[in-house]
Amino acid sequence: MAQETGVFIYGIVPSDVEPIPEAEGVGSPPSEVTAIRHGNLAALVSEVGLEEPLGRPADLTAYETLLDGTVVVAPVLPVRFGTVVTGAEAVGDLLDAHHDRFVAALAELDDRLQYLVHGRFVEPAFISGFLAGDSSAAALAGQVRGRPEAESREQRIRLGEMISEAVALRREAENRELVDAVGRYAVANAVRPPSHELDAVKLAFLVAADDEDDFVRAVEGFAEQRRNLIRMRLRGPVAPYDFVSAYQLVE
Known part of the structure; x- marks a missing residue:
């Protein structure tokens, strides 16, 4: 029986940002990090098994490494560690619901x-x-x-x-x-x-x-x-x- 999966959200970035090439996501083995885009925003995400326990030191390291590497090249809004939603559509709904607020926050954090x-x-x-x-x-x-x-x-x-x-x-x-x-x-x-x-x-x-x-x-x-x-x-x-x-x- 196939394991049910969800989408782990790392952070919110401008829509033109791509995951850093060496990015590895949470999980064992590490998941692939991708970007889901909506309007002027993108969410850095990876697929995770809903029954897979998260919170190992390696998971927190992957989360921080991705976000800390991203902030060197673009503003980023970290999302609370461990945030998992049902799928890409839910990520799009999140970006849509808070679009203007996230865009304004990213503008304030640009070059900071x-x-x-x-x-x-x-x-x-x-x-x-x-x-x-x-x-x-x-x-x-x-x-x-x-x-x-x-x-x-x-x-x-x-x-x-x-x-x-x-x-x-x-x-x-x-x-x-x-x-x-x-x-x-x-x-x-x-x-x-x-x-x-x-x-x-x-x-x-x-x-x-x-x-x-x-x-x-x-x-x-x-x-x-x-x-x-x-x-x-x-x-x-x-x-x-x-x-x-x-x-x-x-x-």
Whole structure:
């Protein structure tokens, strides 16, 4: 019995955009990526089995690789990962229903790229600086140092809470300072939730193509000033995942 199939939608692009030649879609084996066109729009799609589980790391990588590769040559509206419709006709209905809104959004994103800035505190450096500036925490650290964990459990818990609170406050400050340092080279920014207890900064920036070099230099300067305290990573350009409404329009 043949498996029922659906259409996985990756993103919305202008109608003249073709899938990048090396594009591989989700699924095992990887599906072929094609474009379904309607008016001034096209949807990047691939066929998937309706009973095939999606969400493997390889599927997410395929989704991001396609969209991140596309945004280098054309604006793209990412559609929420895992969006599957019944067939090409349903894709056409989607593009028709939101045609003008999608066209306007693509025009706003033309020559704009997303960058992600992620920094994580160097734990020994952060803790030593925190203890040097907080006498109560330093006293607690002295009480637990060299003592068995069972005998100093309450003090360790309290010290851990104090360090976590300090990290959260410092994270808010570092995020603000990063925006102050590089924000003039970005069209917009969005704070992302931390993915690790020692995350120091985590923001997405939408950057005009003409400002890319200045933006990257500003991020590098920010990172250099904190190189002993924060390990920084810049990722991009990527598709504007944090700055589009197509996530909400396609459910």
